[in-house]
Amino acid sequence: RLAVQNGIKVSVIPGPSALLSALAASGLDTGRFIYEGFLPSKGKDRKLRLEALIQERRTLIFYEAPHRLRKTLADLADLNLGPRRLVIARELTKAYEEFLYLTLEESVSYYESVEPRGEFTLVLEGLDEYRNRIGLKTxxxxxxxxxxxxxxxxxxxxxxxxxxxxxxxxxxxxxxxxxxxxxxxxxxxxxxxxxxx
Incomplete structure (x- = not known):
């Protein structure tokens, strides 16, 4: 966490899953997290799943396909999660590995001008960590x-x-x-x- 906060590049040795590699390099709370996999692509299932995430206290981890990334980021921002920190890990353990450390709002703006390519793992700040960071009670x-x-x-x-x-x-x-x-x-x-x- 301190390395990320001080701008030091963190590389993760390949492990059993992209979700743990992304979490380890995220700088977000690793003590309690939940893995959501891929969100449903559309319809009522997607809406219900997204609404359930609003009050999730733990760090959230998702996988997302490049053709759905913009929609997922916009849908999360529409739930008033925009100020939360988000780490977008792309192409983990490959030559073009990339970590973006943004807020959810910033990520929506970023991908308006950048074409999403590759495999994405999203690590989103949970409610408890967000509230602590901005001085609200848990x-x-x-x-x-x-x-x-x-x-x-x-x-x-x-x-x-x-x-x-x-x-x-x-x-x-x-x-x-x-x-x-x-x-x-x-x-x-x-x-x-x-x-x-």
Missing amino acids: EDDWTDETLKTLLAKALAEGLGTRGAARRVAEDTGVGRKKLYQLALELDQEKSPRSPEL
């Missing part, structure tokens, strides 16, 4: 009390328990399931059931 930093305060505010604006959980999840990175349970607790605290006679 899921583990939020107390139930603080989350309940945020949920109460959303509920007071007229959102239902599901809507409040969804909004607070987007704002904090905390899982919707946990937030929904906290919203239900808040709802029960507001209107406790009268004891049965």
